[in-house]
Amino acid sequence: MARRAGVSPALVSYVLNDGPRPVSAAARERVLAAVHELGYRPDGLARSLRVGRTSTLGLVVPDAVNPFFGELAHAVEDAAFGIGYAVMVCNSADSSARERTYVTSLAERRIDGLILASTSEETDLSDLTDLAIPVIALDRAPDAAPISTIRVENATGAYLGTRHLVEHAHDRIAFVGGPDTGVSTLRREGYLHALQEAGRPPWRELRTSAFTLAAGADIANELLAGDAPTAVMVASEVQAIGLVTGLGRLGARVPGDIAVVAMDGTAAGAHASPRLTTVAQPIRRMAEMAVTHLVRSPARVVHEALHGDLVVRESCGCPARS
């Protein structure tokens, strides 16, 4: 390439990167002409190898088909794109083996930072930390390892949602959680707290096998068995949407027969039928914080707990609003 333009490789670099040395207009011209003529495409691998930076971030989520993680991934990508970073999104499919493999693979690819939204609490991050690649964990308790964390106030969120159900004068309020993860546990605590504060007993506590539509639908039977609750706090929107469908199939209407409040705040919840009353996570803000932190101040370890807002719509039985 440099030969073709009749200049040194250094010159080509100066021109393409606008620096760090100045280049005469004539030389620049020649380089640009050759670039164009040869269809020259700079090799990012060689560049990254040399400068020790890939401008790539990793994102590991359990399942990007879950609208919450889908929107999160989208938001992370937007934030990264805005500052010239690309992101590799990896679905661990709730398998810690697969998660491990991805962490290793991302480390090998020398990503500049990882955003980890993991189901498992115990992920081996030594591949990353040994290379001094910063990690920021989403929705995880502060680890033994000194990594930054960002999460929503899970307990408070579920408390808010449950309290809304209490205010609807329900006294048989159930809880539907997911697989036994920290998130699910914390949300359950918020639920219990709200009930306790209101002097009501927990009515029924169920957990689905996964955070999916199918799992949510499958649990409808169990929820309705025997002394059925009149309201339910659901740990996530996917589950809630699935549950509503499952209930409908059994002839139970939402909110008429059973009121539902969920957590997450995705578009899927807003457009479900009925529209879900939900505790919305500040998804875009979380994504921006994570990306910014990783890129700007990776060394500093921070722990952010963000507030989730109750968004009242139809599924709780409130009169429809626009």
Add this chain to the structure above:
Amino acid sequence: MARRAGVSPALVSYVLNDGPRPVSAAARERVLAAVHELGYRPDGLARSLRVGRTSTLGLVVPDAVNPFFGELAHAVEDAAFGIGYAVMVCNSADSSARERTYVTSLAERRIDGLILASTSEETDLSDLTDLAIPVIALDRAPDAAPISTIRVENATGAYLGTRHLVEHAHDRIAFVGGPDTGVSTLRREGYLHALQEAGRPPWRELRTSAFTLAAGADIANELLAGDAPTAVMVASEVQAIGLVTGLGRLGARVPGDIAVVAMDGTAAGAHASPRLTTVAQPIRRMAEMAVTHLVRSPARVVHEALHGDLVVRESCGCPARS
């Protein structure tokens, strides 16, 4: 690293890659010990630079939050993971500028192949083709450029769905398409074909502003205006789910007041309320074909048109089945 183990760098490579030369047990031992002790992590960038391969594929979709593309991305990732490849998923957000930027960025990163699910018909792929990086396009008409394509039989699919509505004895069947893309156009043709065959006139043809829940919901008003149809063929499931919500908000029930058939076949459609009758795309098969082709026989240009199957559920008015 090599020094630390008291061996040559070549030996380290032989041990870590199991070849191409044999290594004595003693040497292997020493290398492995040093690897462990130093927390050595091989640099994939250097390796890729050397071997001319990154074991990474690119995937560009308009919007991975759309369940169809979300599931597609997931399926592509699964297929790639199975053969040791990673994938960079990029959302073009229906912006051809952003799509361009991503194509260039992926080319710079020297991906081994690109799967392109683009809305725009005219994407400049010279960055890729100049580097001899194979591209396979999803849902696109054979291009001027000789790139492989995989798609579902769009017209046939919509024809199948519409014919089902005809068999339900509807004679006021509308069509809801999306932004003016090839996909939307082909599906409309299938719709028109089915009506023509049945000797019925198209009743109303609408198009949403985007393939999103919100856009689907927004068009409900227009669909119901004046002489409302009794059935509607919708070009995609996101739109259909949004539409059902929108209709419900206006007091129209599906399928009672208006029957709906959609296309895509995602989990979201299966768990919507009512469950969507839909023409299902063979998502996993498309993903596997794309990945396999890119990795195994990138040089051969193929054009596959896959069949979509009508999946009868509730939204068309058929008696509920399990």
Add this chain to the structure above:
DNA sequence: TTGAAAGCGCTAACAA
């Protein structure tokens, strides 16, 4: 303002 050259970490051809 430009050129020469070192070196990022790896693999593979060649030599021993």
Add this chain to the structure above:
DNA sequence: TTGTTAGCGCTTTCAA
């Protein structure tokens, strides 16, 4: 079976 070495394509220091 192992060591030496060139070189993948880039950036950047140093010298001119």
